[in-house]
Amino acid sequence: MIERHQDYQLTIPSLPAGGLKEVPLTLDTDAPFLLRLVKSRKIRLNGWNFQTPRKAYQSSDLRTDWFFGYTSAPAAVPGRASRGAHIYPELVYPVGSQIVVDVGNATGETITNARLLFRGSKLYRDGVVNAPTYPAKMSVLPGCYPVVVTGIGLASSATAPFILRDVPLNIFQDADFVYRYGVADPFTLGVEGGVVPPPGGGPSFTPATYGEIYVLIKDESRKPYSNEPIHINDLFGQGMPTAGGDDSSSGPNFPGLITPEIYLERQHALYLDIFRYDTTGVTLDLHFRFQGMKVFHRS
Amino acid sequence: MKRAVAAKQNPYRCFDPERLFKPQWAYKTPAGYRDETFLVPFSFVIAGDGRLVRQLPWQLDDDVPYIIRGIFFPEIGQVLSDRSGSGFFPGLCRIWDTHGNPLSQGLVLGLGAWCQGGVDPDGNTYAGGFPIEPEIECAPGGALLFDFQLSTNATIAQFFDNLGGGNSITFWAGVFGTAGNGRTITLTDPGAPNVPLSIAFVGVNVNITLATDGGGVITTTAQDVANLLLNTPAAVGIMAATVDGNPATLVTALAATPLAGGGASTPITVNGTFIGVKRFKDC
Numbered sequence: 001m002i003e004r005h006q007d008y009q010l011t012i013p014s015l016p017a018g019g020l021k022e023v024p025l026t027l028d029t030d031a032p033f034l035l036r037l038v039k040s041r042k043i044r045l046n047g048w049n050f051q052t053p054r055k056a057y058q059s060s061d062l063r064t065d066w067f068f069g070y071t072s073a074p075a076a077v078p079g080r081a082s083r084g085a086h087i088y089p090e091l092v093y094p095v096g097s098q099i100v101v102d103v104g105n106a107t108g109e110t111i112t113n114a115r116l117l118f119r120g121s122k123l124y125r126d127g128v129v130n131a132p133t134y135p136a137k138m139s140v141l142p143g144c145y146p147v148v149v150t151g152i153g154l155a156s157s158a159t160a161p162f163i164l165r166d167v168p169l170n171i172f173q174d175a176d177f178v179y180r181y182g183v184a185d186p187f188t189l190g191v192e193g194g195v196v197p198p199p200g201g202g203p204s205f206t207p208a209t210y211g212e213i214y215v216l217i218k219d220e221s222r223k224p225y226s227n228e229p230i231h232i233n234d235l236f237g238q239g240m241p242t243a244g245g246d247d248s249s250s251g252p253n254f255p256g257l258i259t260p261e262i263y264l265e266r267q268h269a270l271y272l273d274i275f276r277y278d279t280t281g282v283t284l285d286l287h288f289r290f291q292g293m294k295v296f297h298r299s
Numbered sequence: 300m301k302r303a304v305a306a307k308q309n310p311y312r313c314f315d316p317e318r319l320f321k322p323q324w325a326y327k328t329p330a331g332y333r334d335e336t337f338l339v340p341f342s343f344v345i346a347g348d349g350r351l352v353r354q355l356p357w358q359l360d361d362d363v364p365y366i367i368r369g370i371f372f373p374e375i376g377q378v379l380s381d382r383s384g385s386g387f388f389p390g391l392c393r394i395w396d397t398h399g400n401p402l403s404q405g406l407v408l409g410l411g412a413w414c415q416g417g418v419d420p421d422g423n424t425y426a427g428g429f430p431i432e433p434e435i436e437c438a439p440g441g442a443l444l445f446d447f448q449l450s451t452n453a454t455i456a457q458f459f460d461n462l463g464g465g466n467s468i469t470f471w472a473g474v475f476g477t478a479g480n481g482r483t484i485t486l487t488d489p490g491a492p493n494v495p496l497s498i499a500f501v502g503v504n505v506n507i508t509l510a511t512d513g514g515g516v517i518t519t520t521a522q523d524v525a526n527l528l529l530n531t532p533a534a535v536g537i538m539a540a541t542v543d544g545n546p547a548t549l550v551t552a553l554a555a556t557p558l559a560g561g562g563a564s565t566p567i568t569v570n571g572t573f574i575g576v577k578r579f580k581d582c
Contacts, residue, residue, distance in 0.1 A: 141400055141402065142431050143402065144402065144403035146404065146407040187389065187408050190450035191348065191350065191451055192476040193476050193478045289408065
């Protein structure tokens with residue numbers, strides 16, 4: 001069998017006060033889905049619940065993937081986003097089935113764009129999809145591929161994002177690369193005598209921030225690894241928290257993990273589609289770092 | 300017939316699934332060898348001008364191979380908004396092992412997730428160590444090489460315009476360093492009714508004509524001035540402004556005033572530590 005990394009995301013554009021029950025997320029029809037982790041966004045401590053493949057709820061009441069908060073210094077925080085709630089043992093959803101979700105909302109107000117991210121993998125029969133893997137004989141080294149995407153502008157409206165499609169991660173010809181985790185941060189280098197970044201300046205080097213950037217990862221045949229673009233902080237982690245960062249388990253100790261790893265052959269590529277919905281802020285340069293291992297073929 | 304092999308060359312290793320996804324302590328020491336924990340602190344002084352510095356060496360002991368399994372390198376990464384005293388330097392880095400293999404395809408920001416200084420949502424800094432997997436076997440006496448390109452620590456020329464009542468607007472040169480000194484900012488009261496807000500440049504000097512109402516009274520706020528500079532493409536690299544206090548505070552006329560305080564860069568010291576083992580051959 002072949003396991004291929006897969007994210008499914010349920011976006012609820014308008015979550016009314018009181019919450020919603022039995023919202024369906026329909027899965028693809030090409031392969032079963034192995035669910036291993038659930039992460040929420042904008043739902044916070046309102047809680048969520050979902051049904052297992054046999055249509056039984058996974059918890060007896062609404063649950064959360066947030067840490068407990070605290071009310072003392074440095075600031076009162078009602079809770080903190082985690083990397084997500086682990087689902088162990090994994091749940092296997094059949095081809096074309098649904099993950100049925102309940103989401104709470106005790107805020108008394110409508111929550112816009114509440115999201116639940118279901119992470120895991122698709123399970124294919126051998127030969128159904130291209131699945132390169134390690135050679136019989138090899139040497140390995142830790143490796144990192146940087147991809148710098150410049151000029152990520154603002155959305156013209158809340159529904160018309162700034163879009164960059166097919167940004168490539170090209171693997172060099174010297175070795176295969178195993179993508180295991182990634183980080184992405186805004187950054188523009190400051191040079192003495194040069195323009196203060198971001199353009200517009202400020203009192204010193206202040207990394208530009210963002211709130212709503214989503215990324216779709218695709219393989220070389222443009223087959224995506226998720227059903228829709230995923231928030232960049234969920235997919236890549238980030239060293240520098242952003243506005244609304246409470247929803248992002250940011251910090252260098254939270255890189256975006258890719259499980260199972262994605263094996264990329266030399267001279268092949270991975271592609272990113274980038275969607276930015278921020279209507280305020282500045283144009284960004286984003287530094288993606290794809291971390292993992294280089295695999296040198298030996299004879 | 301024996302092949303000639305360089306004395307310090309590492310042998311090729313075959314794929315062994317057991318080596319992958321193991322915690323560091325699970326790496327096996329080959330039969331006939333003995334591992335001893337060993338740390339390699341390193342330190343470099345780098346020009347703080349933002350330019351690329353290449354191939355800075357850090358030589359290892361020449362007694363036995365050194366196996367790198369982790370790095371503690373908190374100082375290169377993202378940065379706090381005020382670097383004065385934070386000790387974190389935003390910048391790019393690349394490391395080469397002792398065999399000349401780069402550990403990244405080019406310079407990477409903060410070495411990615413291997414090591415970086417960052418802040419959590421509360422503003423607390425992180426400076427943790429990071430595992431390096433798979434481990435890297437370094438030749439005895441070999442040199443690890445570092446490339447750095449750190450954002451400059453040259454200071455930026457400024458002028459603080461106190462608007463009273465705890466409100467102010469600060470004008471900043473659009474460039475780092477001494478090049479920003481002497482640029483002037485002028486806020487002109489047009490002295491006429493219904494004049495729109497406008498901006499003009501004479502070289503790198505900025506003249507902003509303030510807006511007025513029907514009575515000729517200035518209606519431009521501090522935030523209006525900051526936004527005008529931010530949204531004027533020609534102002535990029537020349538001047539910017541930030542507002543403290545109430546952004547709706549009205550500004551007043553200002554005669555041509557030079558920005559000052561832009562200083563040259565100073566050298567930056569970065570420190571880190573490799574974590575691993577020395578591998579001795581049992582005799």
